[in-house]
Every structure is written in C-alpha cells, then in structure tokens.
Amino acid sequence: METIFTDDYFMKKALYEAKEAFAKGEVPVGAVVVVNNQVIARTHNLTELLHDVTAHAEMQAITSAANFLGGKYLKDCTLYVTLEPCQMCAGALYWSQITKIVYGAKDERRGYTTLGTQLHPKTQVVSGVLEDECAALIQLFFQNKR
Amino acid sequence: METIFTDDYFMKKALYEAKEAFAKGEVPVGAVVVVNNQVIARTHNLTELLHDVTAHAEMQAITSAANFLGGKYLKDCTLYVTLEPCQMCAGALYWSQITKIVYGAKDERRGYTTLGTQLHPKTQVVSGVLEDECAALIQLFFQNKR
Numbered sequence: 001m002e003t004i005f006t007d008d009y010f011m012k013k014a015l016y017e018a019k020e021a022f023a024k025g026e027v028p029v030g031a032v033v034v035v036n037n038q039v040i041a042r043t044h045n046l047t048e049l050l051h052d053v054t055a056h057a058e059m060q061a062i063t064s065a066a067n068f069l070g071g072k073y074l075k076d077c078t079l080y081v082t083l084e085p086c087q088m089c090a091g092a093l094y095w096s097q098i099t100k101i102v103y104g105a106k107d108e109r110r111g112y113t114t115l116g117t118q119l120h121p122k123t124q125v126v127s128g129v130l131e132d133e134c135a136a137l138i139q140l141f142f143q144n145k146r
Numbered sequence: 147m148e149t150i151f152t153d154d155y156f157m158k159k160a161l162y163e164a165k166e167a168f169a170k171g172e173v174p175v176g177a178v179v180v181v182n183n184q185v186i187a188r189t190h191n192l193t194e195l196l197h198d199v200t201a202h203a204e205m206q207a208i209t210s211a212a213n214f215l216g217g218k219y220l221k222d223c224t225l226y227v228t229l230e231p232c233q234m235c236a237g238a239l240y241w242s243q244i245t246k247i248v249y250g251a252k253d254e255r256r257g258y259t260t261l262g263t264q265l266h267p268k269t270q271v272v273s274g275v276l277e278d279e280c281a282a283l284i285q286l287f288f289q290n291k292r
C-alpha cells in the first residue's frame with residue numbers, strides 16, 4: 001500500500017518550522033516529533049528570542065512530545081529535524097531513548113557525529129532527507145547576516 | 147583578605163539543592179550559578195516530576211541564569227554542580243560559553259569527560275569539591291531504590 005507519510009512528508013513539516021525561525025531572525029532549524037504518523041510536537045529554534053542557548057528546536061521538541069505522551073521516554077517516536085543535532089541535543093535524545101532520528105543537512109563542525117556524542121543503542125538514525133533544501137535555508141540565513 | 151566565598155561555600159548551596167531533589171524522589175543533583183559572589187540561579191533535578199529528560203539541574207540553571215542576566219552567554223559566571231555534567235549538559239554549557247564549572251562527584255559512566263563531550267575553550271573546570279558528600283548522597287538514593 002502506498003502512503004503519503006514518507007520521511008519527505010514529515011521533513012517538509014520540520015522545514016516549515018525552520019522557516020518560522022528564519023522569519024524571526026533565528027538560525028533556521030525546525031523539528032517535529034511523530035508517533036504512528038501523527039505529529040505530536042512541532043518546534044523551531046528560539047535561542048535569540050528567549051536568550052537561552054538551550055532553546056534549540058530539538059530540546060523543545062523533546063519536552064513537548066514528553067508532555068503530550070505523559071512520560072519522559074519517547075518510545076515509538078521519530079524526530080524529524082532539519083539540521084544534524086549538536087552535542088546538547090544528541091545528549092538529550094540519548095536520555096529520551098527515542099526510537100528514530102531523521103535529519104536533513106549535516107553540521108560538519110558542531111554536529112554530534114563530528115563531536116562523537118553517544119546516542120542510545122535503541123536509536124536508529126537516517127540522514128540526508130531533503131538535505132539540499134534544509135542546507136540552503138541555513139546558508140541563506142548566514143549570507144543575509146554578513 | 148580572607149573570604150567566606152570559597153568553592154566549598156557555594157558547593158554547599160548546590161548540595162542543599164541536591165537534597166531538595168532527594169526529598170522529591172529525584173536523582174539528587176543540585177546546582178547554583180554564581181556571578182561576583184552572588185547566587186543568581188539555584189536548581190535541582192526534576193526529570194521525574196516534569197516527565198522531562200531535559201530537566202537536569204544544570205539545564206535549568208543555565209536557563210535561569212540567562213533569564214537573570216538578560217542574555218544567553220554566561221560571562222563571568224561559575225556553575226557549581228554536585229555531579230559531573232552529562233553530554234547534554236556539557237553541550238549546553240559549551241553553547242553558554244560559561245567562564246567556570248565546579249563539580250563535586252565524578253560520573254564515571256555518563257559524565258562528559260568519559261564520553262568526550264567538548265566544552266567551550268573559554269571554560270575552566272574544577273572537580274572534586276565536596277566530592278565525598280556529593281557522591282554519598284547519590285549512593286544513598288540508589289541504595290534506597292533497590
């Protein structure tokens with residue numbers, strides 16, 4: 001059976017969130033958390049607005065999804081995020097025991113794979129979904145800053 | 147000139163917070179943030195109560211201190227925390243560019259030194275302050291859980 005609920009489908013929702021961040025002058029990273037094809041959290045980076053380095057899209061998504069589920073472990077959940085998580089977010093995802101992480105663009109400098117942050121052994125990772133579109137939005141943001 | 151404002155003095159305040167966590171059935175970790183000998187944030191672990199893996203003492207301390215300062219960088223700040231930070235908290239401290247971290251007990255398994263998490267090059271670290279007292283509280287907590 002065909003389905004509309006592909007990784008591209010949900011990454012587009014994360015990209016929508018990233019564009020919301022862009023519009024607010026935030027580094028444009030967006031995230032959604034999905035369980036059984038239902039979006040239970042949608043967030044974007046708010047570090048500038050909140051003056052808070054912990055307000056990455058993923059951190060808010062973890063808190064928001066756990067609130068929805070009423071428990072701290074993100075069992076059967078998939079996080080879609082437009083940029084590869086950093087050490088902090090990967091460390092939080094480790095504690096959450098999330099089932100799957102799907103990310104778009106790589107962060108060669110500060111991404112968790114470069115820095116060797118440990119994820120939970122239960123967690124699967126898929127990378128490169130809508131990579132070009134996710135990366136282009138971030139590049140545009142930093143070009144405009146110069 | 148002698149001073150009462152030693153590392154032990156502020157770690158005792160973090161220990162007080164850790165005991166507050168203990169009393170709530172939380173893994174007993176406490177933290178304070180200090181700037182110019184003034185405590186600007188005092189927090190303890192609330193992961194169980196909030197059903198939120200991101201609610202470590204350090205994460206709340208970073209957010210709380212940044213709120214107090216009105217900016218996201220913890221310049222001239224020292225974090226006192228009873229247990230060595232994990233990957234997530236060390237990753238958040240990296241982004242905060244905090245000036246100094248003082249911790250009590252080591253976390254051999256999940257501490258950031260074991261897992262190789264990168265701190266900001268500006269950040270100094272002191273470890274082992276009131277180590278025995280900090281470690282004993284955590285051991286007591288897990289003994290009671292068995």
